[in-house]
Structures are given as structure tokens and as C-alpha cells.
């Protein structure tokens with residue numbers, strides 16, 4: 001079994017030609033709400049990957065937003081453990097998506113800020129714990145420590161970016177970050193290889209958007225070029241990557257295979273609007289991968305050279 005612990009948000013999404021600059025107003029072209037939140041998205045991705053039973057620990061308000069998110073979790077087959085707050089509303093995210101699919105997100109955490117160390121369920125039977133940073137840092141650190149003490153593999157997606165104590169990182173087996181998050185966690189500016197030298201976690205995966213991703217383990221560096229898709233909304237592409245990655249690892253996949261499947265699923269999530277609404281199921285990812293050719297030597301070389309790895 002896999003446990004995902006983290007945020008649930010209702011996403012308020014408006015599409016616009018471009019994302020406004022500070023102080024600017026742009027006219028958008030449509031408004032929709034979607035179930036979101038990095039934690040909930042990753043739980044849905046894990047469950048849709050169909051590997052192991054996915055449990056999800058989260059906090060929501062006693063309001064009209066929560067049932068939409070709970071229904072989405074249920075439809076995906078996630079077993080939800082919801083801490084209910086009477087004082088804080090369900091988390092909300094305000095998202096602007098530009099014509100080229102890029103987003104800017106502001107989160108009002110609401111009930112997500114109430115998730116506490118004592119809410120962690122018994123970990124017996126769980127092989128992996130997947131965490132993000134949209135819930136309080138002391139809670140994330142306590143969950144990682146409890147999991148480590150009980151032999152559960154800890155995967156941390158350090159998003160949104162923040163500097164992290166080595167005490168927390170010492171309890172992380174696999175860190176997943178994008179390039180900006182890597183620089184913040186590393187406390188260093190430079191290319192991917194430079195920044196990786198400053199991160200003391202055994203396995204680090206850096207997602208690089210349309211370039212692909214790069215994974216550094218104690219014994220190897222894995223480069224996975226991106227799969228070409230028509231991106232209309234990149235929201236939850238990273239969450240899809242994390243959830244599918246952990247699902248594949250829980251089935252015993254080698255990291256190289258897990259990264260490839262996760263990359264394919266993340267790319268597919270960019271082709272559909274919304275967060276949880278865009279996350280593909282395992283059979284669709286399998287079909288997508290069956291139609292892809294081997295990564296070319298040129299694309300591998302370009303990615304390795306961008307990252308500064310050889």
C-alpha cells in the first residue's frame with residue numbers, strides 16, 4: 001500500500017492569453033473549477049496508475065468545496081483519511097493558465113495548514129510514503145521521521161519550493177524537484193549537476209519540463225528526454241509524475257523504468273485541462289508508450305549536456 005499525505009485544494013482556473021505581470025489586469029477567456037491540491041493530485045495519479053491501494057491523508061473544511069474533491073478521490077479509487085476542520089475552509093488555488101499552457105498558481109491553504117503529526121495513521125502495511133510541501137513543514141518532517149523509523153520508503157516532492165533542514169532530508173529516500181526547487185533546496189545556483197552536488201539525499205529526480213528529467217542515484221545518472229505532446233495546461237504534470245513514479249516503484253520497477261512511465265504520464269497530463277481531471281490511467285499510459293520510439297542518442301546527449309552530466 002502507498003500513503004500520500006498532503007494538501008487538497010479546489011482550483012479556480014481562468015485561461016488568459018498570457019499571465020498578468022504584477023499590477024496588471026488581463027481579460028481571461030473562461031473560468032472553471034477543478035479538484036486539485038498537490039497531495040490530492042498525487043494520490044489520484046498513484047491510484048490511476050493502478051499499482052497498489054492508495055491511501056490519502058489530508059485536511060478539508062466543512063464547506064461546499066470539500067465534496068467535489070472527495071468525489072474525485074473516490075472516483076479514482078483513493079482511500080481518503082480526511083481531518084475535518086470547522087474553523088478553516090477547504091484549501092483553494094487561484095490559477096491563471098496562459099495560451100501556451102503555462103500556469104501561475106496562488107494557494108490559500110485553509111484547512112491544509114491544520115494537518116498535524118498526530119494525524120498520521122499507523123504505517124503497518126505501507127511500503128511508500130509520498131509527501132509535498134503544501135502542509136506545515138513540522139508535520140512533513142514528523143511524517144518522514146515516523147516512516148523512516150518503520151522502514152517505509154519516503155518520497156518527498158519539495159513543492160512549493162522552500163529551504164529544508166538536513167534533519168528532514170536525512171529521512172528522505174527519493175527527492176523530486178523541478179529546476180527552481182532544486183536551486184532552493186540546494187541553496188546554490190548553477191546547472192543541475194552543480195546543484196545536485198549540494199543535496200544530501202541518496203536519490204534525486206529533477207524534472208525539467210519540456211526537456212525531460214534527470215535522476216541521480218548513488219550508482220548512476222539517468223536521463224529521460226521528454227515525450228512530445230501538445231501542451232494546453234501543464235497544471236498537475238509534476239504531481240502526475242510523482243504519483244505514477246511511486247506507483248511504479250511500489251511494483252518493484254527499476255528507477256529507470258519508473259521515471260520513463262512517470263514522464264509519459266506527466267506529458268499526457270499536459271494535454272488535458274485541469275489538475276485531477278487531466279491525470280491519465282495506466283492503460284492509456286501503456287498505449288501512449290507503445291507508440292513512442294526509443295529515445296534518440298541526440299536527445300539524450302542534449303539533455304545530459306543541459307544538466308552538465310556525462
Ligand code: RIB
Nearest residue numbers: 009036037038093236275
Ligand atoms: O501542482 C498543481 C496544484 O498546485 C494545483 O492543483 C493547485 O491546487 C496547487 O496545489
